[in-house]
Amino acid sequence: MSKPATGPLAGLRIVEFVGLGPAPFAAMQFADMGADVVRIARPDATPTIPDPISGRGRPTVEADLKDPKQAEMVRKLCDSADALIEGFRPGVMERLGLGPDVLLDRNPRLVYGRMTGWGQTGPLAAYAGHDINYIAITGALAAIGSAGKPMPPLNLVGDFGGGAMFLVSGVLAALLSAQRTGTGQVVDAAICDGTIQLMTMAHDLASAGQWQPRREANLLDGGAPYYGAYECADGAHIAIGPIEPQFFELLRQAVGLDESAHALRADPRNWPALKDKIAALIIKRPSSEWLALLEHSDACVSPVLDLHEAAQHPHLVARQSFVEIDGLTQPAPAPRFSGTPTEAHPRPRDLLPLADAVRAWSN
Numbered sequence: 482m483s484k485p486a487t488g489p490l491a492g493l494r495i496v497e498f499v500g501l502g503p504a505p506f507a508a509m510q511f512a513d514m515g516a517d518v519v520r521i522a523r524p525d526a527t528p529t530i531p532d533p534i535s536g537r538g539r540p541t542v543e544a545d546l547k548d549p550k551q552a553e554m555v556r557k558l559c560d561s562a563d564a565l566i567e568g569f570r571p572g573v574m575e576r577l578g579l580g581p582d583v584l585l586d587r588n589p590r591l592v593y594g595r596m597t598g599w600g601q602t603g604p605l606a607a608y609a610g611h612d613i614n615y616i617a618i619t620g621a622l623a624a625i626g627s628a629g630k631p632m633p634p635l636n637l638v639g640d641f642g643g644g645a646m647f648l649v650s651g652v653l654a655a656l657l658s659a660q661r662t663g664t665g666q667v668v669d670a671a672i673c674d675g676t677i678q679l680m681t682m683a684h685d686l687a688s689a690g691q692w693q694p695r696r697e698a699n700l701l702d703g704g705a706p707y708y709g710a711y712e713c714a715d716g717a718h719i720a721i722g723p724i725e726p727q728f729f730e731l732l733r734q735a736v737g738l739d740e741s742a743h744a745l746r747a748d749p750r751n752w753p754a755l756k757d758k759i760a761a762l763i764i765k766r767p768s769s770e771w772l773a774l775l776e777h778s779d780a781c782v783s784p785v786l787d788l789h790e791a792a793q794h795p796h797l798v799a800r801q802s803f804v805e806i807d808g809l810t811q812p813a814p815a816p817r818f819s820g821t822p823t824e825a826h827p828r829p830r831d832l833l834p835l836a837d838a839v840r841a842w843s844n
Contacts, residue, residue, distance in 0.1 A: 488515020643675030
């Protein structure tokens with residue numbers, strides 16, 4: 482509708498009802514992969530969180546969905562769509578006359594993607610919540626943080642990992658089904674459900690008796706001395722993750738640990754003592770020296786970078802993992818496709834008239 486057709490999803494039409502967090506992030510993924518996405522926003526709506534990046538690659542249409550004429554025009558837009566994404570509480574779209582029963586009756590092949598925290602059903606479905614609440618009931622929040630208290634992992638685990646990316650995979654799966662059968666369906670993507678999926682490895686470890694129900698006591702939660710961040714003499718931190726014995730041996734030799742470190746690492750009861758030994762050695766030298774010695778090796782050592790530093794890291798620069806659009810440095814599309822390359826397009830500055838959007842998709 483407003484950008485060249487590139488990427489593996491070129492030709493796919495998706496209507497996005499503008500919301501918060503995971504739904505627009507999912508729509509950005511579709512737009513980056515070439516889908517023709519149009520955003521439906523309330524008139525004069527001010528975003529709770531600025532979205533010049535997550536709103537990229539797709540035009541915005543303002544529509545008062547409580548106005549019967551405008552709501553009907555949006556329904557006509559959905560008649561020509563392959564998929565729809567919405568992130569409202571259960572029942573909101575139905576009250577607007579835009580629920581799945583109405584739209585699937587008009588467009589039987591439509592895939593109707595619904596993004597919520599609690600899901601469309603269940604005792605909490607009607608209530609407000611945010612990422613921290615959704616991951617709290619799954620076991621994920623309790624497993625992340627210091628030994629003293631849980632720590633929200635930004636909103637990466639819930640909104641984006643357990644939410645948006647499961648919405649993307651669910652909508653894509655339903656689209657494949659619709660291509661084969663001619664019949665669309667509703668995709669109920671709940672952040673709590675997706676987050677539980679993300680905890681599969683923790684459940685694997687627990688079922689094998691290798692997971693303690695407390696923080697900083699396990700392999701990947703900061704408990705293991707060979708999997709964590711250590712402060713250097715310059716105040717910067719390096720991430721150390723040589724889980725395998727042969728990789729740990731490289732670290733051991735480089736930092737000056739004696740050979741007893743292997744015996745200490747094998748018994749979780751000795752982990753605190755070994756962690757102290759490693760910390761005492763790492764703090765003696767600046768991060769630049771440790772990285773010069775270890776980053777280009779199998780010792781599994783990396784710098785801990787902030788957002789601005791990450792965009793300058795040589796590996797990410799070489800892979801062009803960040804792009805600059807309209808003067809804003811931002812994540813490049815991922816993953817990468819050899820035959821149908823993806824491309825991030827800027828967010829259109831001007832609103833697209835609703836009538837023009839309907840006309841474009843009706844032709």
